[in-house]
Structures are given as C-alpha cells and as structure tokens.
Amino acid sequence: MESLDIQKIREEFPILSREVNGKPLVYFDNAATSQTPMRVVDAVLHNYTHTKANVHRGVHTLSQEATDLQEEARRRVRDYINAESIEEVIFTRGTTEGINLVAASFGERFREGDEIILTVMEHHANIVPWQLLQRHKGIKIRVVDINDRGELNLDQYRSLFNDRTVMASFAHVSNVLGTINPVKEMIAYAHAKGVPVLVDGAQGAPHLSIDVRDFDADFYVFSSHKMYGPAGIGVLYGKKKWLEEMPPYQGGGEMIEHVSFNGTTFASLPFKFEAGTPDFIDIAAFVKALDFIKEYDIRNIASHEEALMRYTTEKMLEIPGMRIFGTAPHKCGVISFLVNDIHPYDLGLLLDKTGVAVRTGHHCAQPLMERFGIPGTIRASFAVYNTFEECDIFINNLKRLITFF
Ligand code: PMP
Numbered sequence: 001m002e003s004l005d006i007q008k009i010r011e012e013f014p015i016l017s018r019e020v021n022g023k024p025l026v027y028f029d030n031a032a033t034s035q036t037p038m039r040v041v042d043a044v045l046h047n048y049t050h051t052k053a054n055v056h057r058g059v060h061t062l063s064q065e066a067t068d069l070q071e072e073a074r075r076r077v078r079d080y081i082n083a084e085s086i087e088e089v090i091f092t093r094g095t096t097e098g099i100n101l102v103a104a105s106f107g108e109r110f111r112e113g114d115e116i117i118l119t120v121m122e123h124h125a126n127i128v129p130w131q132l133l134q135r136h137k138g139i140k141i142r143v144v145d146i147n148d149r150g151e152l153n154l155d156q157y158r159s160l161f162n163d164r165t166v167m168a169s170f171a172h173v174s175n176v177l178g179t180i181n182p183v184k185e186m187i188a189y190a191h192a193k194g195v196p197v198l199v200d201g202a203q204g205a206p207h208l209s210i211d212v213r214d215f216d217a218d219f220y221v222f223s224s225h226k227m228y229g230p231a232g233i234g235v236l237y238g239k240k241k242w243l244e245e246m247p248p249y250q251g252g253g254e255m256i257e258h259v260s261f262n263g264t265t266f267a268s269l270p271f272k273f274e275a276g277t278p279d280f281i282d283i284a285a286f287v288k289a290l291d292f293i294k295e296y297d298i299r300n301i302a303s304h305e306e307a308l309m310r311y312t313t314e315k316m317l318e319i320p321g322m323r324i325f326g327t328a329p330h331k332c333g334v335i336s337f338l339v340n341d342i343h344p345y346d347l348g349l350l351l352d353k354t355g356v357a358v359r360t361g362h363h364c365a366q367p368l369m370e371r372f373g374i375p376g377t378i379r380a381s382f383a384v385y386n387t388f389e390e391c392d393i394f395i396n397n398l399k400r401l402i403t404f405f
Helices: 006-011 038-050 061-081 095-109 128-137 154-160 183-192 240-245 280-296 298-316 344-353 366-372 388-402
Strands: 089-092 115-119 140-144 165-171 197-200 219-223 234-238 256-258 322-325 334-339 359-361 377-381
Touching: 038 280, 061 089, 061 234, 061 280, 089 095, 095 128, 095 165, 095 197, 095 219, 095 234, 115 128, 115 154, 128 140, 140 154, 154 183, 165 183, 183 197, 234 240, 280 298, 298 322, 298 334, 298 388, 344 359, 344 377, 344 388
Parallel strands: 115 140, 115 165, 165 197, 197 219
Antiparallel strands: 089 234, 219 234, 322 334, 334 377, 359 377
C-alpha cells in the first residue's frame, strides 16, 4: 500500500480551498456527492467547446468524435468493473434510474405472490421502485434485519428464500452505517436458490474495487457523481443473458432498429436501454474520473479513507453522550452519529457555521431510522482529498458546539 500525496490531490479540487461562513471548508458530505477534480471539469468544457454533436446519428466528423468518446467511456467502464462485454454497460442518469429500470423491465416477469428480498438498510432508491412494482404486480417484499452493529442478519437472509423468491436486491455499502455487506457470499447463496441479485453500488463503487464477474452480480448500479465524476450520469451493469430477455424500459430514439406503425423492432444491447439522447458530454468526461481513481489506485484511496474514519471515530468516542450508528468491523466511508438528545439538524447547522459540511436527517433511509427509533443522524463521510487536520477541525468544533447545548 502506497501513501498518497493528499496535498497534491487537493490541488486538483479548487472548491476545497474556498471558505464557507468565513472558515476554510471542511467537506465531509462525500457520501451525498464527492467533489470533482479539474481534469473532469476540463473534459466537460473541452467536450462542449470541441466535440459537441449528437451521438450515433451523424456521419459528420463531430458526431463521429462524440460517438467515439462515449463508446470509449463504455469500454473504460467495462474494464473498471470487469464486465464481460460493453453490451452489459448501460448508461443511466444514476443509481436511482438503474434500479427503476431493472424493477420496471426485469420486474415484468414477476407474478402476484412472488417475493423480493430487500434489507432494512436500503436507500429509498432501492425500496420505492420495488414498491411501485408491488402495486401493479402484487409482489411481496421481505426485509432482512440488522444486528446492533449494523450488520445484516445473514441467517435471516438465508431463511427468507423460498420457492416464490424471484429477486434479491441490497446495498453493497450502507450510506448510513457504512457496513460493507458480504455481497459475494450473499449472491452465491441467492444463485444456489436460483434467484438473481441486484447490488446497489452507489456507496460501494466510490470506495471499493468492483469486479462484477467475481461478485457474480446479475445487476450492479452506481452513480458517477459520488466517484469524482460529473453529476447526472450513472451505470447499470447487467448480465447479457438478462438484458437480452428484458423488454425496453423507455421508448424513443436511439433504442430502436426500425419503427413502423405496424410494429417496431428494438436496437441491440446496450442501446435498447438508452432511449433518447444520452448525456454524452458527461459520459465522456466520466473517463477522466476513472483515470483519477486509477492513478491513485482505489486500494490506496480506500486505505486513506479508512484511516480517516478510524481516527475520527476514536476521537468521537471520547465525547460523552456520543452514539455511533454502524460499528461493523467491516465498514467504510461514513460515520453516522447522535450526541445526547441534540437534534441533528441543530448540530449540522452550527457545524456549517464553522465551515464543516456534514449531512443531517434520515439520509433517504427512513426504514433504517425507524429500526433505530430515531428521526435522523448526523453523517460525516470521507473522500480521498480529506485530511487528518480536517478531522481535528471537525472534532474540535463538535466538542465546542456540544457545550452550548
Ligand atoms: N443508493 C445508495 C446507497 C445511495 O447512497 C444513493 C445516494 N444517496 C442512492 C442509492 C441514489 O443515488 P442517486 O441519487 O445518485 O441516484
């Protein structure tokens, strides 16, 4: 493991040198969205100023160039996640759209009484699309609980499978607890029961190396904006055998082979699932975010983030009345907490006055909040550019602010 030159990395992120409320910014809201290095911003600018043309439509040079950039991005994503082919890489608007696509399209085959296994730690993006399906298909949703450390109850997970189970869908990493779920083991169990699995990788892809073939995931979804890339795009990986069988999710241009009022035929993969003009500018720029991660190596990034998280956790536990939600030994990225009965919103607001950006609230995981019997938490989350000095600023400000209550 190599130690990273964090100051050099920070130079790529101009936003990190700005002040907020007269104080240097300490950006600890990376689980919501990470900041973007200049190489990505420059690529967006370059694509707008040099190669903007609609993709897959024109014979002219600009259109060819824009198409080449987008398709190069698809190859790069394939390599990044170790997918077998580019046909398995669908560009979406993000994790949310990826899950909606699978629920709507793969879900077509489900019948009344079929069961789907989710977990109590899911983000709303991995709950509500299945509930929408539940409404018009009459499927049942079964939910895996967690223990006090915030780890999934795997015995219960295994016990929920029966001959009506048609799908399991769970987070790689919890956005509230930071728990890294044993996805490979969970997928192997589901497959032994003949059940396909979707993994919500929104919080996994930014911190862990992703190998969809090693996991043997049927679907894996993630968002660019949480991994140093542009906002508004994401990826759905799906096994070709499923994607080929699945009906289109949306209709329109790009996704057809031939259209007639007597019947329309659809484009081959991956275009069958990419109706309309894609966000080709940002898709092409996403390559630069993948370059960034590759340059510093996801393993080094993860080990730096873990060191920050462990250091901060230890200091936080010295604070009387501190409650940390999510204490699994195998966790990454985030620290969710409450102090005494201080409302998270009040503490979050005061931390902001000191330049520290944290997230407060239910983090789009209301069932998990209900499980803990709390309305919300404060969440500090880390990225590669964060420093130990920032952790100290956060801790010191936190300690000082708590005395006001
Ligand atoms: N799942 C998880 C675990 C998340 O953390 C998030 C983002 N907060 C999402 C899904 C949704 O991602 P997006 O808003 O980028 O679609």
